[in-house]
Amino acid sequence: MRKVIYIGLVIALCWFAADCARAAELHLPQNAVAGQPLSIGTGGSGTLYLVGPGQVIKKEFKSGGNVEIKGEELRSAGRWIAVVRGDTNQSQVFWVKPGKPGKLNFLARPSRVPVARPNVISGVTFVFDQYQNLILDPMPVNFNLSVGGATGSMKTVSSRAGVAWISSPSAPKAGAAQFVATVGDTSVTRVVQQVAADPCERSFHMHVAGHAGNRTVVETDPIRDCSGNPVPDGTIVTFIQTDKTGKSTVDARIKKGTARAELPASENATITVAAGVVLGNELHVGGRQ
């Protein structure tokens, strides 16, 4: 009889120990990903707290089973702590990785740049998932720089620690360059204005375009830089007429590629034209026509 009682006690003790062990079970996945659902195995009943970077999730559970965490609940990547309070108290650390690329932050500098300059445009991309977690694993980032629909320069760079960058020359063609960074199906566009350089002295010419009343109208040919790009509208072009009555000047603006000025008609005058430090041709006019 004593033996039977002893065996019964041993069985009861083992039963209790097994029950306790089951209550302490906390099964955490090894590859949790932000934005994806998560299932955490528990035993017994109690409350599960998940404490992550800038975020806390609280779940009640009963009689074992799994606790389901929805994808939109698990937003932050990084180090998390799972804490169980209930039949037993327990905590465990697990890691959540960023999801797939969903957002790019793209810094393109400068916003305006002269044409045909080497390594003058820089682009820096930070790769994030849809919940703004920086993706530290290497990701291929494609950079494309094109002007006016023409095929431009394209380069693929692998990100390091979440960052990918390139430096690029400006194109020889002026215009608003589309600078696009792409990762997967996510892309961001920036505009880099590529502007013409100073007027080219070889092609900087003016001529008498006519007469309006007692004024002589002078106009330049289309003003271009030495690469053939039109100098931007609005650039100041100074016409200077010198005759016996003194000096007359007009600070004209380039409009639609040319600059135009009205100067007083003169019997004998010299007209010069300049834009910045670049001088154009010189005209001698001999009176009203």
Add this chain to the structure above:
Amino acid sequence: MGRILAIIFAVLTVGLIAVGTVHGSRNARASSPEGAVQSLFGDAKAHDWQGAYSYVAASSNVDQGGFVRDLAGRNGSLRTYSQLDSVNTRVLHESENEATVRTEIKYATAVGASFETRDLKVVKDDGAWKVQWPAEKEVNVPPQVIPVNYLRWDIVWRGPGDDWGAQNVENPNCRILSMHAVERDGALIIMGEVVNEDTVPAFITVGAVLTDNNGKDVAEESSFDKLSHVLLPKEVSPYRIDFPGIKKADVKAVRMTHNWMLVPASADPVIAVLHQRIEKDLTGRTVLKGELFNESGQTVNIPHVLATFYDNGGQVIWVSDAYSDHALLPQTPQPFSVALRDDLAANVHTYRVTVNHYSLNNREN
């Protein structure tokens, strides 16, 4: 009670008639040419235009409206924002029936004092001296259409919805081309030129900080109206910064400060500066004279002329400015005059004139 009131009103009426008679007689006659000019401007200063006009000789052939517009300004010009401050007169020539009075008129304006010198002819008219007012010819621009290829720059700034990587449009690249410090009349003057090297318009400010021999900042000042604040692409502006009461010997270093900002702007109007020449004015001072010609179709209410003077080495030796108190009507020449220091006139090898413009109906200016 009724009788007392009647007496009071009768006395009041007689008194007012007497005051009116006395006032009328004061306006009517001036006993000297200088007195006529002083009385005219005295009434004008008090905005008694009718009284002032009573000193204008009938032979002037100017109506009261035109006379008032001559003195009070027209077309939203700087004169319309001015107040007649003081008048100094001096008789240059006087005979029995005719005299010439040099009149130096000082106006107080929002941008400082404005001076005008006129040699007024005064004639004896019916026993009293009256001013032969030189009527300013009012220009009427004939109705017409002036085509303007309107060019302006608008800016799309970054918005609140943009992510932190979205770059804003960058401020323009401007550069101080030269800086030159001189001491004139007990003031240290910093002057030079600044250029907008970019392809977009810039709003610029230029200042200077003076450091003494102990390395301590002693003065800070910026250029207010000796500078074109809005510079279009490739445009060059002079600047001048005055430090009154500071000697050059007390200054060890000058630290230039500047700020370039991208602003929306318009490329119009285009103002030509015609027939520029350096000569002497009525008072014998050296001035740079010429004519402004507004080639566009919009009225420029307040033209502001900036002149840069260079020596034969191309160095800026003086920067001077002047506001015209007449509006600049389209297609209409308007004379201007900018003072040049007499002691520098001989050193001036060349000069450059630029025009700032302020228009009431143009928010970009």
